[in-house]
Amino acid sequence: MPNYQAQNPPYATFPGDVALPFNSESPAAGQSSQEFALPDYSGRADQGRTVRWQTIFGTAPTSVNISLQAANDDVDSHYQNIDSSTATTGEARTVTGVRAKFLRAKVNSISGGSGVTVQLLA
Numbered sequence: 001m002p003n004y005q006a007q008n009p010p011y012a013t014f015p016g017d018v019a020l021p022f023n024s025e026s027p028a029a030g031q032s033s034q035e036f037a038l039p040d041y042s043g044r045a046d047q048g049r050t051v052r053w054q055t056i057f058g059t060a061p062t063s064v065n066i067s068l069q070a071a072n073d074d075v076d077s078h079y080q081n082i083d084s085s086t087a088t089t090g091e092a093r094t095v096t097g098v099r100a101k102f103l104r105a106k107v108n109s110i111s112g113g114s115g116v117t118v119q120l121l122a
Helices: none
Strands: 018-025 049-059 063-071 080-085 091-098 102-111 114-121
Touching: 018 102, 049 063, 049 080, 063 091, 063 114, 080 091, 102 114
Parallel strands: none
Antiparallel strands: 018 114, 049 091, 049 114, 063 080, 063 102
């Protein structure tokens, strides 16, 4: 996926879809992924969604900080961190109660390693 851009319309993920903000890439520190829309659908509970996300590395970095970010409107400065991972071996994480319309991943810092993959299941 390309760096963050206000693509109109953005890629959308529906329940059960897997999105790849980074797919075996080499993002630099401070780089954000493409955004993914979370469409509203009938019957969604008011408590929000459960979002599962996973970090995977082809070669483990010596240090890393990757954030899952969310926003209600697709404006770069409106994205806020809702979870983060610092596991250099990769990990699967779950965030509950997500009440946002857009998600993306952001590499806050990374040292070494290669083949960064971030998967979203929203």
